Amino acid sequence: MFQLLGAVLIGVGSWGFNEKQRYGEGVSYHEDFDFYKIVFDLTIVMIILGIVIFVLSFAGCLGALRENVPLLKAFSYTLSALFLLELICAVVAFIFSSEVKAKLTDVLKDEAITRYRDDIDLQNMMDWVQKTVKCCGISPSGYKDWTNNAYFRCDPNDPKSNPSVERCAVPYSCCRNPDNFESSMINTMCGAEQQLFAYREANQFIYVDGCVDVVLEVVKSKLYIFGGIFIAVAVVQVRSG
Structure with missing residues (x-):
């Protein structure tokens, strides 16, 4: 098998x-x-x-x-x-939980965010995580992390400095309701200009919290389940070895 x-x-x-x-x-x-x-x-x-x-x-x-x-x-x-x-x-x-979390956050923010449009598999995985866990971005800055991507880069003082049509936006997977009401198809521009809004205003339309913190909260809430899975895998490895 x-x-x-x-x-x-x-x-x-x-x-x-x-x-x-x-x-x-x-x-x-x-x-x-x-x-x-x-x-x-x-x-x-x-x-x-x-x-x-x-x-x-x-x-x-x-x-x-x-x-x-x-x-x-x-x-x-x-x-x-x-x-x-x-x-x-x-x-x-x-x-070293705090150090590991900080390093993981930095790596994902610097690498996964910037490569989002360069690799369709990575893009699909990040979209799936953001939709499933209901988060946006990586770090505590949340949806503001997407300014590190060339397509979504946003300068609040001069938004048009980025020629991309997606400037100051976030991926559709950050949207609370990405569906187009008329055609029931996904509206990929539902996150347009959301980086220009403050946390409370943006929270009405998109998920604003970073995925690392949200995922860790999910793990903590289901600690017994994840612990049981880890122990089961360890037992199988020990018995097989």
Whole structure:
């Protein structure tokens, strides 16, 4: 089952990556190495995750069938290393929660916001998060974060300094009601000029709070559920290893 899952992830990720290359999107072969561009390219993440899952499950399955000790050791040691890494990340995130939150916010604000229009997969993911969690932007500045994107950049003193038709706007996924009442289609310009409004005025039409704070509040409210999922995954890894 896991081998099949890994193969599917590799196949879908490879297909998506090739499609992006055809249309000039995503990571280019000719560009200098950019860590964050790779991290925020979902097709590359899918390929890497698929390879890890496929190779690891293949080693465990073949090692068990053939009673191959080196393969079983590799499977066991890798699972143990992954479990230890997850545990370290969880402890660090708990002890240095404010520092981790600040770093995560800065990275997402600097990278995800600015790349929003450059990668359709990243754009769809951010739209889904904003619509689902009912948030807008990343940091405590919320909807004002979108001024960091070239298309939405906004200078309150001189809005027309940005020639984009989306200047001072926010993505439609920030809107409380993005549907066009006449045609029932999504009005992609429902967030037009919302950055020019103050928090209370904008809050009538769009979500104004940053997604990091909103997501953390959701996690806190469902802490037992997320904790149970983490423990279940850890138990499976320990027993498999």
